[in-house]
Amino acid sequence: MEVSIGIDIGGTNSPYGIVTEKGEVLAKGSVKTRDYNNPEEFARALSQSIKESLSELGEELQILGIGIGAPNGNHYQGTIEFAPNLPWKGVVNLIALFQQHFTLPIYVTNDANAATIGEYVFGKAKGLKDFMVVTLGTGVGSGFVSNGELIYGHDSFAGELGHTIIVHDGRDCACGRKGCLETYASVTGLLRTAQIMLAKSSQHSILRNTSMDQLSGKDIGDAAAQGDKLALDILDYTAKRLAFSLSNAVAITSPEAIFLFGGMARAGDLLLGPTKKYFEEYLLHLYKNKVRIEISALTEQNAAVLGASALVWNEKKAQHAQ
Template sequence: MERFLALDIGGTKIAVGRFLRNGKLEDKKIFPTKAERGYKKILDEIVENIKRLKTNDTVALGIGCGGPLDSKEGVILSPPNLPGWDNVPLKKDLESALNIPVFLDNDANTACLGEYYFGAGKGVRNLVYITVSTGIGGGIIIDGKILHGQRDSAGEVGHQTIIPDGPLCNCGNKGCLEALASGTAIAKRAKEAILKGEDTILREWSKEGNISAELVRRAYLQGDKISEKIWKDALEYLGIGVGNIITIISPERVILGGGIMKAGEEVLETVRRVVRERVKLVPIDKVEIVLSKLGEEVGLYGALALALTEMEAR
């Protein structure tokens, strides 16, 4: 049977895997990115590990990597978490080292494809995938194909404005969904509440370490009022954002993934309620809002799904 390679490049770790066409994982290797050493050294370690996994019947390699990038040319364009990767021709470099076709897309798009092929997206042709963790990213599949838009800029679901004069976002805009409902945003609001002298258990907890979104949720579940407000506001904003996307795309399914989904059912309940309240023109009983299925493995399965899609399209 034909085999495929998958490569998931993150700011802290890199994973490579070898799969059978049916999605069975045969072998994998994970190593730290050590981003500060720069492109050339990281590329060398990637090639070394891939060569170890590559068999004679390996057909292609799929890669998911943080953007911005040019998926057609296979070039990475200065991502914030990979310093020194400025206009690096990753696809070309790996094709000449490995002698197989190589395909690249941003990791939100590959995660979306991964769910579509192997996870919560099976059985539909139109879906939106949203990942809520330190940031909020996403991918859109229309008629079975990823929507790339101009210069690979489509699907940035985290950067829709929710509050006109809201907190400043990393992208430069104000009041983006990401600046209101990401794990980072939740933690930031909690820290601000502590600084303002609000009455919250988080003040005590913050002495023992960093405040995270997970800690805010734990405080809320223990009855902390400030944490409850911060947590519930974030879910409400997420619901508004998901509703906006549904109104525009009218997908068959919306898949929610990322770290915040550890709170699973509670997130789903709020998002579904807000969508029911706000989305008026799309038949929402036909839009399923579900949790992602691939969890931590989404990076590798996404890269595999990219390689499969691209080889089928050839």
């Protein structure tokens, strides 16, 4: 049976999975990223663990390749470049490191692009040629597929929708600029909005029972689900900012569908409803009532590993198409 190996390098853990073409995870494992001060040792330990998983499976497996999703992953170079949340400094050549342990094609990309390819190969974007995925977690990431291919750009760093500026002189962003989408539409941005709206308004809200330090995105979603007016207003404001950014992005790539993924997407229809409403209001007439917005089909639990493994399946598909 043909399988691919998906690895999701994260700041704390780096899970992996042995994945079939249908997205079934035959085996999985994980190493603790923080335990390894140098990336050679990390790659050795991870490769060792993968080899053990493969031998435990015991089946006749034809391994097509390894896909790696990593923060700041550079697809063209096969490197991680200056990832702030990883224990290794500077540029890490992932392909070179893993080639010491596997004689297989190795593909690298960043987290949001992996989620996008995952949606393409295993999720709701199957068969679409033009779509985008927006990941709404601690930060905001995105991936754009046009003409059936992921847009990497000339340097592999395309798809930073989270760092398009949507408000002139808006909120301070971790990137050093102001008003990026990420400061409004990430879970962190949602909490900033909550803080501001709780301070500005004097209306009753169950959110006031929780200290700001303790308040989570889930609390806001739960309160909104119970009809808490202020929580609904917070989601509405967030949806409006997100919708604005999506409507501008549509004018560039004109996708057939937009898939939302990550922590914020858990709010489901409470976020999707107002997002769709504002989105249609903002859109240029050419695009109105044409572009679907949906919650991703992938679960947060295994999307990263599936997405990384999907890099391999996607390459296989591209080679068949030639």
